[in-house]
Amino acid sequence: MNLQKINEFAINTILQAGRQIRESFSKELIIETKANANDLVTNIDRKIEQYFVEKIKELDPSHKILGEEGMGDRIATLDGPLWIIDPIDGTMNFIKQGRHFMITVGFFVDGVGKLGYLYDVMRDELISAIQGEGAFLNRQPLKKLNPLTIEKAIIGINSSWVIPNGKINHEKLVKLIKTVRGTRSYGSAAMEIALVVTGKLDAYLSMRLAPWDIAGGLVIANEVGAVATNLKGQPFNLLSQDTFLIANPSIHQVLLDQYIELIEEKQHSK
Amino acid sequence: MNLQKINEFAINTILQAGRQIRESFSKELIIETKANANDLVTNIDRKIEQYFVEKIKELDPSHKILGEEGMGDRIATLDGPLWIIDPIDGTMNFIKQGRHFMITVGFFVDGVGKLGYLYDVMRDELISAIQGEGAFLNRQPLKKLNPLTIEKAIIGINSSWVIPNGKINHEKLVKLIKTVRGTRSYGSAAMEIALVVTGKLDAYLSMRLAPWDIAGGLVIANEVGAVATNLKGQPFNLLSQDTFLIANPSIHQVLLDQYIELIEEKQHSK
Incomplete structure (x- = not known):
């Protein structure tokens, strides 16, 4: 090929x-x-x-x-x-x-x-x-992304996930918003992914995306060193809808560990 | 002149x-x-x-x-x-x-x-x-803005105001976010005002802007029929910082009446 x-x-x-x-x-x-x-x-x-x-x-x-x-x-x-x-x-x-x-x-x-x-x-x-x-x-x-700390990050996140909702622990996202330098929301997953892979945003997350929203972005992410997974830290499921996080490699794990808690997961672990 | x-x-x-x-x-x-x-x-x-x-x-x-x-x-x-x-x-x-x-x-x-x-x-x-x-x-x-209902509106609002904060009743903004069609946040007041006066957003609000952020926008707003005030519904104070709301005329008063409650004001009225 x-x-x-x-x-x-x-x-x-x-x-x-x-x-x-x-x-x-x-x-x-x-x-x-x-x-x-x-x-x-x-x-x-x-x-x-x-x-x-x-x-x-x-x-x-x-x-x-x-x-x-x-x-x-x-x-x-x-x-x-x-x-x-x-x-x-x-x-x-x-x-x-x-x-x-x-x-x-x-x-x-x-x-x-x-x-x-x-x-x-x-x-x-x-x-x-x-x-x-x-x-x-x-x-x-395009160059590889430069490392940064969570305090200096600008994050793409829609307000819908920051208010009480059935899918993700919004209290932790409130903490995230108080920690980072700023947030943005543009209404297009592909646009926000494009901003992350060019270092114009440092992360973007969403609770429900389809394979076509992110497939192109996954390939690009790999080449610039951005890390893209679902919100459990696993590979995005390309055969169904899934949660999604793409981030600068220096903050991807910090986001998963300290700021993201899926409500489903919480119930399963009880 | x-x-x-x-x-x-x-x-x-x-x-x-x-x-x-x-x-x-x-x-x-x-x-x-x-x-x-x-x-x-x-x-x-x-x-x-x-x-x-x-x-x-x-x-x-x-x-x-x-x-x-x-x-x-x-x-x-x-x-x-x-x-x-x-x-x-x-x-x-x-x-x-x-x-x-x-x-x-x-x-x-x-x-x-x-x-x-x-x-x-x-x-x-x-x-x-x-x-x-x-x-x-x-x-x-540019044409005058077309009327619309709050349910069809897309609102420019930063997540900072949607989480508990000392300035505005965030519970009412949570209700707003659940009511409108969507929210956006771009990180530039002038850009969000530009989107409102061209009908690309239907409102934008912020808790603290300076005269230079909004002065040009005020003149343009008048010409397209957008309504721009502070969050008390009064003219923006051009000699100091102030709160700010610009909106499609069909939803400006609805926003003020049903979704915006300044915390200072609340304390004063007690």
Whole structure:
């Protein structure tokens, strides 16, 4: 398998998809059917995923595809070559802001991440990675993340997890928020992952993400030294939804040990 | 006073300041003295404010200037023509992200907002307004905000206010977060105000802002129909720090009435 060739294919396909989204989007801005914004995004989402499916099947019909919109294959195993695709991550941002949404794509072989992409469509900013060969921002090498202490960290976390909720011990997250330098929340997992792998955020966590939200990011994370797991510290389950934490390597374990306590887990351990 | 002429002056000065920041910034990215990032930002902040001060004094030496870095005048009254300037709003974002920071400028005469500017330096996106003549995004007219319900709103709020704190009743904000469609937090008041006046967020609140954070935004808010007050529903005090709420007009009062309760106020009313 020629990963370099597949990488070029993926980059071209993603950039072309981005152009399509920007065009649909600016056209829509002109006609301004805000009432139908939800239909619009569904249509664009599906159109872009269909575009990926067609291109990938042209490249190699044996490749399987797992996409948010379900235009690809039914996936019960990670065996063989598998593309995991989110054509628009940050749907609400897409509708309401016309920015802060991403295309993200991961290419896995037998469950091992080979290629990863995080594309900020409106900024035209593509982060890409090839397993073992580094990560790139618009084809310029990205550096490994610099270590830092938890007190200096800026964390991506949504307020929903900081208030009482049935999934995670919010008291510990309150302590986290009082400890770190600051928090941010952008409404797109792929965008927050992109900020972490470029050192613009130091961690991001969420209680429920799908494989297509994070697959591309996992490959990139490895290349810059970011650590990505579920909130139990285990590998993210790419065949279902899971919790998620990506962080600068110097604070990943600190976050798990001192600030994250899943409520389910607590009940199981009693 | 020729407001059109002063508006052209302000736009040119802001765009030129933005170019200076992008240049300092990309130069710095190359030499990468991350250890001195704080000094760097202070230097750029001061340099840009000094640039505004020189340009304004050239335009009209009688104009007063209130700036975050204190390079302007000591201001004890809002009488006469007054520029209120933040050369870099979102300092932490500037240092760590190289994006998500703004230049923001307001021009007031006898305490009345005449001109306002919110400039996203890295996106090169300028929102401007002239009192009574509308607001503009890169010189294209901005529309009045569309009404919506609180359940459909996306709110800019930092997690710090959602956890127990001495300033605002966080229980009511917890209720707010459970009610609205979503929350965001970007780490720059001017950026969040820019998102509200363009309908990309529906409200933004903070417990402590300075006049230079919001002065430009106040003028723009008026032109698009956004309502901006302190958290008691009164005009923001431009001579000191104050609490702040800017919101779509259809939810501003709902927010004040049902979700915001200052702790000081509570004690006073007992």
